[in-house]
Amino acid sequence: MKRVVFVDDSKTVLASVELALKNLVNEGVIEIICFINPKEFLHEIKNNNLDFDLLFTDVNMPQMNGLELSKEVKKIENTKRKPILVLTTENSDEMKKVGKEIGVTGWVVKPFSEQKIIMAVKRVLKIR
Numbered sequence: 384m385k386r387v388v389f390v391d392d393s394k395t396v397l398a399s400v401e402l403a404l405k406n407l408v409n410e411g412v413i414e415i416i417c418f419i420n421p422k423e424f425l426h427e428i429k430n431n432n433l434d435f436d437l438l439f440t441d442v443n444m445p446q447m448n449g450l451e452l453s454k455e456v457k458k459i460e461n462t463k464r465k466p467i468l469v470l471t472t473e474n475s476d477e478m479k480k481v482g483k484e485i486g487v488t489g490w491v492v493k494p495f496s497e498q499k500i501i502m503a504v505k506r507v508l509k510i511r
Contacts, residue, residue, distance in 0.1 A: 384411055385508050386434065390418045390452060391441040391470065396493070400439070400470075403497035404504060412510055420444075421452040428462055435465060437507050439491070442471040442478070450481055457486045466507045470495070 389400050397417045407413045416433070418424040421444055427433040438456065440449035449469055457463045466488040474492050482490065491503050504510065 385413045385436040385510070386416065387413050387437045387439070387504060387508075388416045388418065388424065388433070388435040389439045389470070390421045390424050390444070390449065391439075392419055392444040392446075393441070394419065396441070396470070399495075399497075400500055403500040407501070407504065407510070413504065413508070421447045421449070425452060425455055428456065428459060431461065434461070437504065438462075438465060438467045439470045440467060442469060442473045450478070450485060450487075453482065453485045453487050468503055468507065 389397055391397055401415055401417070404413065404415060408415060421440065440452050442449040449471065453467050456465065456467060467486070468489045468491055469482055469487055470491045470493065472493045479490055488507060489503065491499060
């Protein structure tokens with residue numbers, strides 16, 4: 384089973400992605416873990432309390448922005464090769480360029496459809 388982590392300060396967004404991915408979870412294909420605070424997520428992976436196969440992160444969060452979080456994740460030996468998808472309203476070419484330099488895998492723009500999230504998860508994790 385693949386573990387997908389969502390880091391977003393919006394409980395509404397987290398509820399939406401959980402709903403969108405409910406079938407994949409119920410089929411035992413993926414497990415979802417959500418964090419509202421990026422610093423809590425970072426603490427968990429730095430202390431080897433959490434492993435994941437795919438990370439989705441928002442950009443605009445009060446504790447730490449998603450690009451800073453991505454940069455930190457890429458510094459950690461166990462997680463530096465893990466795929467990161469940015470889930471955000473930010474869609475500027477400049478921000479995407481910064482994300483690419485950090486090593487972000489891709490960009491999903493809010494508002495998103497359930498299908499878009501499902502396809503992104505399946506494509507990155509190579510799930511049929």
